[in-house]
Amino acid sequence: MTTLDEIAGHFGQYGGRFVPEALIGALEELDAARIKAQTDPTFIEELAELHRTYTGRPSILTEAKRFAEHAGGARILLKREDLNHTGSHKINNVLGQALLTKRMGKKRIIAETGAGQHGVASATAAALMGLECVVYMGEEDTKRQALNVARMKLLGAEVIPVTSGSRTLKDAINEAMRDWVTNVETTHYMLGTVAGPHPFPSMVRDFHKIIGEESREQVLALTGKLPTAVLACVGGGSNAIGIFHRFISDPEVRLIGLEAAGDGVETGRHAATITGGSPGVLHGNRTYVLQDENGQTIESHSISAGLDYPGVGPEHAYLHDIGRAEYRAITDAQAMHAFALLCKTEGIIPAIETAHALAGALQIGNELGPEAILLINLSGRGDKDVHTAAQYFGIPL
């Protein structure tokens, strides 16, 4: 299923490699390693075994009947990536990359993190496989997400607060790239989303596409047909591409990505890169970027730290331009409404990132009515967001 990319790592005009020459060798080494691994039965079995016995795959499908009453009566099927070990889809990617790291003979991994979910997942994989782990995290985020910083430290990782630029996720990525340029011989950069230079967008997608492969079978088994639409939240876009990918060749299935509109796209305080950005180059690939008229990156805003990123994976940019996927923007308020609704109707506390997809399901369900079957990637659980949600809803702590 490599229908759209793999022409030197391009998705139409998007993707590619815009990096210092010093990194080219490492990117080529990584590309060779992942291509070799794709057809290596030992690698495939090792990863499958980890998924069965460590991650907890396959993740289950839950029908959300009470939530569906608020979504025009459409059938709402939740793909429960929140039940994976470490609480989100992120584990799929880090286990794959950690296995590749060992195969390349490297002993140290570095990672960037915003809210801390990818940092925690990376620290987890590093602990499991005996790798040294350094996580770069914006200084502001280390304060807001102190609990996740502690989790990473418990798992044996070193967390380095990033004080450059806007001190957020994008600067954590910059700092990880600088570390990588310096230590590339010994170090693998465990990038956490489907962005960055080739082969990251393709490789990270391939580690997540199991989400769509499993859920396509599960939906068929449950309903006897394909879903009307597949919905997922989009920051960098890894959980979305993971669930979309198997459905790309099913033209009757709508693919809908939900971006973070923050205070509203029209306010300028948002993270809806496809909806409100323009094509440019950021972090090693050409994609949609939030940028000013001089090509300087604009800071993004969202209540959800995991969606608070001024770029997006290049494959999403391409799927948008060719019209195969649709992207809508969900405000903080719409997301928090859906967050509270899922808590109270289904007994599931979702991640605030995921709540954007749920808000999208409420819209789409009401547009399509009871005949529709909506498959939603419940990409993460909301334990990490209890503090933010309590503040938002005025619950005393």
Added chain:
Amino acid sequence: MSTPLDDLFIKVRAENRAALIAYIPAGFPTIEGCKKVIQAFIEGGVDAIEIGFPYSDPVMDGPTIQAAADQSLSQGTNAADVFDALKVATDSGVPAVVMTYWNPIEKYGVEKFAQSIAANGGSGVITPDLTIEESAGWKSAVEKSEINPIYVVAPSTSAQRLPQVTSRCGGFVYAASLMGVTGTRTAVSSGAPDLVARIRETTDLPIAVGLGVSTREQAKGVAGYADGVIVGSAFIKAMQDAPNEAEGLKSVKELAQQLSLGVREGR
């Protein structure tokens, strides 16, 4: 047709020495202050000037240049300011180039950017994150505007890839002396002479070494094997560490004088 930068390297080869290339981001310490730094460079005897286009996400730069870029951007530095700074240098008869990450070029318009470089007397552009695989549009733009495309090669660049990169270069080849980001260092990497020797096997173009050069002694050492010595962070530190702009400009000029002696002592 040759650029002023091409002519410079012919001249320094005849003088059997290396060229001193000094870097400053446009708009640092201020839009006007940058123009004074350029004057101090010229008075201090630098051979060529590299104007940086400050960028929000400079992954090839260490803390010194990042801080300078942030300071510059906070004053709203834009492409017009970059071209103004370039013109200050070229109007004084000093060859000058712009160093910029790729996105500002793409946003400005690839052909238009190359034309503006040429229109302001610039000799070329250093593009640290433009890989040769992505350079087709840029190649035709620089050819039309008759400016030098300067690519960076690294110690990790493979023997197979090295000639592919250097064959696309014009003006000079930028040799990154070590695996890492910009910044001053106590010693220039021992890998630099080896990299320069490897580049020489692939091209007759001049080779300039950057990353980690800050003193006369280091400049002298690099001038022993390279055609150009690039110094950036040391000048920025001189401005940052000074109690006021006037003192900073004095330090910049003195450092340029010292480095300019260094590039003449190497052989």
